[in-house]
Amino acid sequence: MERNSFKSDGKEEKEGFSEISLRPLHLSDVDDFMEWAKDDRVSRFCSWDTCTSREDAVKYIKETVIPHPWFRAICINNRPVGQISVLSYPGEYRCRGELGYAIAPKYWGQGIATKAVKLVASSIFSDWPHLERLEALVDVANPASQRILEKLGFQKEGVLRKFYIKNERTIDVVMYSFLSTDHML
């Protein structure tokens, strides 16, 4: 299949990779969801663990995805190829939201995550008027994800050392933020 890596004026239909859309993830999407959720290459850099069974995936969708404050499937031709979410904080931290995203490996390297993050960063501040800061924590060993955020104009604030534990190992992360007053590139 031809891959068009830049957005056309919308008239081309053949190349499905130039347009992405975001929509809620449903239980009926579970098999597509597993394409990335069961893949260690994806979960390796995420705070969540790999889904090891369809039951696990169904449970995750019911308990985490559906009640989530802001969780979307990243779709190509309405078919989920990844996920993107913004987690809210309570109380005096409600000015912040944490961005997270993951894409199935066969769709890596095509600018899909970049497009998805851009869509979210351009709309979340009007969806959530109390939000002033969108932040993202990226494993220091994940330069591909760091480049996405830097390309879009997120500000790198620093490396937070031994910030969380993944598979019994403490991880250093890079903290990025994009403010409601920042300019998206």
Next chain:
Amino acid sequence: MEINSSKSDGFLDISLRPFDLSDVDDFMVWATDDRVTRLCGWDSFTSRDAVVNYFKDTVIPHPWFRAICINNRPIGQISVRPYSGGYRCRGELGYAIAIKYWGQGIVTKAVKMVTSSIFSECPNLERLEALASLENPASQRVLEKMGFQKEGVLRKFFIKKGKTIDVLMYSLLNTDLML
């Protein structure tokens, strides 16, 4: 009770101990003072009842909350708040002392007492972090003197009295060398 208020660091008998309900009035000296709480993540208490409830709900059951004492009399507080789940390797350091004791190296001493023992007391702790307001250079200096590493400015990180605040993130790891 005589309190030795000599400005020479070495003459002040500083100690840390848990709070109990009999310390409420001493606690109120700094906890109701806007000049102190202005630079803290929390707001001034406005009644004795609120403080008593805070002691019962938070201070006394807290995993690590201590009075900073001079001659066993509380003049401030220092605490390490542990995180849970995937963040259980982290603890957040916080401290405050009554205005009349500022500028005498007391907080530095108290922080040093914590950093020299907290990692052995809490074996799961690998990272002690502290957030300092950008408008609080005195607190920044304490942390830097104690070997904390400044990691960066976190913009619009929390809301204080209706306004979003930028803070400096500092950390000290169990593997760091102490100055």
